[in-house]
Amino acid sequence: MREHGARAIRLVSLPLLCFAAVSAAPIAWADGPQSSPSIFAPASTPASSIQDLSWFVLAITGGIFVTVGGLLAWAIFRYRARKTDDDSEPAQIYGSTQVELAWTVIPILIVVVLFLTTARIIFAIQDAPKPQVALDVTVVGHQFWWEFRYPKLGIVTANELHVPVSSALEPRPTFLHLLSADVDHSFWVPQLAGKTDLIPNHPNDMWIDPRHTGLYVGQCAQFCGVEHAKMLLRVYVDTPEEFDTWVKQQRQPGMQDSSVAAGRHIFETEACTNCHTIAGTAATGTFGPNLTHLESRATIAAGAALNTTENLHAWIQDPDHFKPGALMPAMQLSGEQIDELVAYLTTLH
Amino acid sequence: MADQTLPIAGSLDVTPQRLSRAQVLEWLHGWVVTVDHKRLGILYVVYGIIFLLVAGAEAMAIRIQLAWPGMHFLSPELYNEMFTMHGTTMVFLVGMTILFGFANYLVPLMIGARDMAFPRLNAFSFWMTAFGGLLIYYSFIGGFGLYGMGAAPDVGWWAYAPLTARAFSPGHATDYWALALIVAGFGTLGTAINIIATALSMRCRGMSLLRMPLFVWLMLVTSALTLITITPLTAAQIMLLIDRYLGGHFFDTQAGGSAVVWMHFFWIFGHPEVYVLVMPAFGIANEIIPVFSRKAIFGYPAMVAASVGIAFVSMGVWAHHMFTVGMTSVGNAFFVLSTMLVGIPTGIKIFNWVATIWGGKIRFATPMLFCLGFLFQFLIAGLTGIMLSVAPWNWQLHNSYFVIAHFHYVLVGAIVFNIFAGIYYWYPKVTGRMLSETLGKWHFWLFLIGFHITFDTMHFVGFLGMPRSIYTYEPDRGWNHLNFIISIGGMIQGIAVLIFAWNLVQSYFRGRKAGNDPWDAWTLEWSTPSPPPAYNFATDPVVHSRRPLWDLKHPEDPDWKYEA
Amino acid sequence: MSAIPISPVAEPWRLPSRGRVAMLALITGESAIFTIFVVAYIFYIGKSLTGPTPLQVLDIPWFNTICLLSSSVSILIAERQIERGKMRGFMMWWALTIALGMIFIGGTAVEWHKLIYVDGLTIRTNLFGTTFYSLVGLHATHVVVGLIGLSLILIFTLTGHVKEQHSERIQVFALYWHFVDAVWVVVFTVVYIVGR
């Protein structure tokens, strides 16, 4: 898959870079795309039909570039003024209707071809019917984090989306219903599909059917305020078994562990409950991410930091440390209080 | 920029003398109250170049911040202000002012008129625009109003609702953005009206519409387009201010308002706006390419028709900026088609330029070098535009660095290149002195190299999934080296622009004397002294063809014999 | 430019009046502004989340409309009069135009007063209020600007500064007033007929 992406990019560079070979070097030099969300490494139907379309368009535009650019370069070279020239003026040519007509008609034909091909893919992706087996997820964009609701499964989680893998034999696409709680955002995981915006008061839909398991990264692609850059997205494509286990676990209420009662008490008496929900406790806020299964996530704060004890501590002490401008306030707690809070949070598997 | 006509022999006092305070004040006063189209043209261009340096410095700050992941050169807030101000300044205060400055200076000269149709409106328009620019930059000081100091608009140059609502953008920065652009917009509207009236009603005898230099045609079409594109922005910004100050609900999604409506209004302005910027640049190329190829422009009527065609089609393509907002599939398909159609008249232009060069004797002076760079870059930029207009592919590319690459290829690779070409070409007319060719060559090559290092590479980070408007990025995405290269290219461009600025200043004092017609050109402005006297032409010129000076220089073979 | 060869054919040289061209250009620009406001109005018809609705509070301003539209006729007659040098007639018809415009603005003021104090509809009440006051207000602003211009010209006429030879400029200005009237037809249709 990665190989493919790298090769794709080198191919693309060909038509585009004739004029400036300078830039070709960096492509080879591009640091190992461990998790590079390249649009040329698709893993889902919408993304790969877009890729196929893009090869076609690249071929045509590349052809136009080579032809027109070639003629231009040739003209410049051939008709340069030379030392040996006398100072007579060259023959004056004012135009030609036939030529003019030719270079109007040919582009029209090209446009027709491009348009028809494009239209076909638009309808194929956008108007694809939703199969019975499809998984429904409602995505709500917040300044600067993602809320994922699985309405039929009764799950609410944040920032890390889990979906089942989908194969030709056992199709299991995921249909996303996109909403926004505040401003415009955009859901973009390049390897799975093109982006679609999350706009308040204007629900949108899109779908993916990932064919390989693994982690796919992306991020919010519509400027949405201070921390737009750190509104990252992680999509885990699970095997059906993994997915079922994950679902079962997410449907449990929050863990009750008496050894961390102190932390839980702080959580419930400080303002945390105004913004966060932990199922099975008094915390029912919805302004911030649902923390019921915080420990099932690899990152916190929409991918701004890894989910470790130290990072949790730093985050609660001062969210601006990772994400200056994030909408969670620093709660002015003492070090011990935060330690106890973190101890409690880390039990929320 | 002396206002007197040719100096009378012996009357010139060449001993250097110091200007007294009163003289300096009088000189300044002269510039402030002037209604002369040439002085206003110069004011526009100088004003634009100053803002080019400012907005360029902002771009440098952006590039330093993005050179490496996790940089702390700019805070997130400051970064957002930087790219918003960079985009807004470049579009409204650099592109528009310089190009309208060219129009101000050249249109009357090219059509054999003594001034614009409404000289006082002209001065008024300039000062409105100038005031708009000061107003938006004042937001760096006054943006928070009473809440504290220092905030510029940070909502992007498209300022999507509802991020601009009071709830999400408190303080006054957004108000400055809207107000300043409304003010500058009225200035632009005034200039556009003026140019239309000048081109239609002030032509000298014999200058029929189909004998106007193409630059004038392009400015006429651009101005007509301006009338109907700047105004929607003004309307939308009035609505935004009604929302922000009077509690209206146009874009208030909590009260049934629509965020998508703002997008439509903005792009109904925003798309034609990019053609408003590029068409005067085409106009510059239309003047320079023939002169340095030593041939008449190929297919003049087709060029005129294509310009009008572009203007018309460009009004029906705006939603290609909105393929990801969830339009119906039919809506998407419609805008794919209309967008691609723009390629046809634009193609006609490119082909005609190639045909003009074909069979010529090309002289590679600096203006021509910039124009040739423009031809290649615009070809590529147009083709990446076609790629973006393929809606499904756009779902991937939208708001990625590929888009940034596409539009810098046009805005820098086409427009700024042609602006440079135009400055090298007409500077002798304006100041009476040539710009240094040596510095010009350095400027060209460095800028070309920097340009390609920066903006070619941007296409690829775009393919690799890097979104725009982000102040930093994750180190594991494969974007690190590419971004570093982009930043280096930016610095090289910066150095080139500094060379250019130095060339402007030093040639003013030391440049070779130009004479009336240093390039052996064909349009009317070259028949006047350099710099032209206050009333341009001692007697009203009469023309018989599109190239009056060609007729003059080749009485045995004048143009009017061949023009239908 | 004396060196340029004398034209083989002496063509007559006539160019359009720059005033007229400029006014038409201005009107084109203004039309675009109105288009945007009209489109916003139409788009938001029926989208308000709370009352009052147009049907509940708006009365059709027939009288106002008739006054404004007839002012287009009266200004046309005034143009004719000054063209023929009949300054007294010009003055009368011009004054009548102002009076009709004033009645229109007065009517709008009464309407707004009722809407605000009786029906409690302000620009912040709901989307209808926002779009209604913006669109009608934009038009009213143009009427006011027009009235100021008309009155200035009347004053200059009274003081004897406007003469027969200014009829071209008077006509150019009258174009603006015709435009303001024409826009009202659109606003009226959209707000009081379609939108109700």
Ligand code: HEA
């Ligand atoms: C002067 C500026 C300028 C110009 C001239 C153009 C020209 C074009 N632009 Fe560009 N564009 C911008 C400035 C410009 N653009 C800016 C600033 C943005 C981003 C705004 C923002 O989001 O901030 C943008 C964004 C933008 C988008 C939206 C991207 C996104 O955000 O998702 C699209 C999509 O369709 C697009 C398309 C085009 C097309 C098709 C043309 C065409 O006009 C190009 C036509 C030219 C050619 C095609 C080449 C020559 C033709 C031939 C050789 C003939 C043969 C060719 C064919 C038959 C195809 N542009």
Ligand code: HEA
């Ligand atoms: C005419 C228009 C124009 C021009 C000329 C430029 C020129 C440049 N632009 Fe600009 N740009 C825009 C219009 C333009 N841009 C627009 C509309 C946006 C979108 C904004 C938005 O999203 O809201 C944008 C956004 C934009 C971004 C994306 C920001 C983001 O989305 O996060 C970047 C990133 O690299 C960038 C870089 C550059 C660079 C390196 C140049 C260079 O070519 C600049 C070269 C000039 C100079 C360097 C100035 C001269 C030198 C000095 C003043 C001395 C200082 C020099 C040094 C320190 C070396 N631009």
Ligand code: CUA
């Ligand atoms: Cu959310 Cu950007």
Ligand SMILES: [Cu+2]
């Ligand atoms: Cu566009």
